[in-house]
Amino acid sequence: MPETYDYDLFVIGAGSGGVRAARLTALGGKRVGIAEEYRYGGTCVVRGCVPKKFMVYASEFSHIFETARGYGWTVDNPTFDWPTFLEAKDVEIGRLSGIYAANLGKAGVDTFHARAVLKDAHTIDMGDKGTVTAEKILIATGGRPWVPEDLPGIEHVITSEEAFHLPQLPKSIMIAGGGYIAVEFAGIFAGLGVETTLVYRGPNILRGFDDDVRAHMAGEIEKRGIKVVLGCQHESIEKTETGLVSHLGNGMTLETEQIMFATGRVPHVKGLGLDKAGVELTEHGAIKVDGHSKTTADNIWAIGDVTDRMNLTPVAIREAVAFHETVFRNNPQAFDYEAVPTAVFSQPPVGVVGLTESEARKACGEIDVYLTRFRPMKTAFYGDDERTLMKLVVRAADDRVVGCHIVGPDAPEMIQLAGIAVKAGLTKAQWDATCAVHPSAAEELVTMRDKQTPQSMSAG
Known part of the structure; x- marks a missing residue:
């Protein structure tokens, strides 16, 4: 007789991709469980795209007020209150996270607020929430910010995740990095009135984008008052009584109230027990998958940022749909990564x-x-x-x-x-x-x- 499992599918990670796969599969009549160690909605909803967009909206008003004056409006000394914004942002994020959890329940998915670890290819340990078995497993744990752990003073910096919850807005900040997260947060902080410096080791920001875009953006963000320092990186960070001093490779030192590292993200695979389940990683530390998101274990798949293919929320959702169609509807699909806006x-x-x-x-x-x-x-x-x-x-x-x-x-x-x-x-x-x-x-x-x-x- 075939072995009986608790679930037909168990999903580890309740971000946009994991939630979509779980809901579709449960609505198709399968027994589905999902575990999330933080909050439902994942990086995008809780500590990524959505709260970041709210911060962008908030920070754009400083430029909007300038435009209003240019059109004849009288705008008398507008001020920004960070705690008021934070409270409103957290309320909305809580509402959205609740919708994700509620929709899973309506679809018939069993939800677990727990860290899930693989004990073998079919067994998931969730600590005090117990152990369950599943015929098929989907890993959708996303990514986490990366910082150079061997950099002296790195313990004093924040990443994008902490930036969403700063108790107070700093008067000055240095942002290390030149990718889209660094450039976005530079605009956010500058727009909110924070003296902002962007330092990047490369010759120009936004590596991987078109060269004309990169050159144009470097000039435009400086027009917004952002100081851009290229071709160097941190050698050390020193905490003083008045702030944090960045010692840079070009000999420059700069003191700011806050330092944020936006130096890339890595797949969140640490401590998942992948080796016990026969799931192999790529040389860059991502879960190795084929064109249909299948890992090196016959019954385990992975989607989203944890696979480091194209790290975008809409892509993770489309990968989830392709996974469901392939595995549970006998309709093999593979997401087409060409020409993704x-x-x-x-x-x-x-x-x-x-x-x-x-x-x-x-x-x-x-x-x-x-x-x-x-x-x-x-x-x-x-x-x-x-x-x-x-x-x-x-x-x-x-x-x-x-x-x-x-x-x-x-x-x-x-x-x-x-x-x-x-x-x-x-x-x-x-x-x-x-x-x-x-x-x-x-x-x-x-x-x-x-x-x-x-x-x-x-x-x-």
Whole structure:
């Protein structure tokens, strides 16, 4: 007789991906359990995308007040109260987390507030919540911030997770890192009136993005009052009576009230008992999976940031759907990672989809590049020097638009729709045949006619 298990599926980690997989499977009539060691909703809802977006909204008002004055409004000494914002933010996050838990219950999923550890390929130990068995297991534990543990004074810094719960807003902060989290939090703190310095070891911020985007953003965030120090990193951190002193590799020292490290994230695999279940890791410490998210153990799968494939919440959700279809509906699916639109909620924001210019030259051979920089109508009205960048990368062989890159107001909203066109493989001629919406910034996406030449690129 076949062995009987407590659950058909047990999910470890109740973030967006794990919750979606658990609900779909339970609604399909299977016995499903899920364990979460922190709060339901995972990184995105509790200590990531959602609270960060609220902080972005809060911090944007300082610039909005400037715009209001430029349009004739009288704005008398507006002030920001951090505790009031924190309380409202925590109430909303609590509400959203509760919805995740409630929806799991409505679907018939057994929920456990516990740290789950694999004892073997079918057994999950949850400490005082007991031990259960499952025929199939899905790991969706996400990622955690990484900091260099051997750096002298590293114990004095915070990461993005602590930034959401600071008891008071610092007067000054140094942020170490140049990726999207570092750039987003630099904009947040600067917008809230904090003296902000961004230090990054690389030659420019936003590694992996298009070079024109990177150069443009570096200039734009400095216009917002953020000091950017490139090409160096921390050698040590010293705590003094008045703050924290950053000793940098270029000989520079800078004292700030707070230091935040946003130097990357790593898969959350520590102490999960993966070795006891036959689950192998990649050389970079992520769970090794195949195209259908299956691990090296026959009955265990993994999705989301813990696999370090494409670390985006919507991608984890789509991986969850593909897992459910493959494993429980006999409908094998694999998520397509090509042309996934994404945004950086920096100030100004960034929206990108498809290939960078450099990637396109390697993958496509001959390409055409269309690029424009302009002052947005809204802020140009009162003389602000902010500039928007838009860039299309086109494969010359068939005129297909293979990359779209936007820096400027509403870039995330625009890139969602531009992503449809890039994913669909539309040509530049089809973009051009689309009538513009005027007056708007987005119309520039369908009115760019002049190809970039080597001369114009160097001039830009």
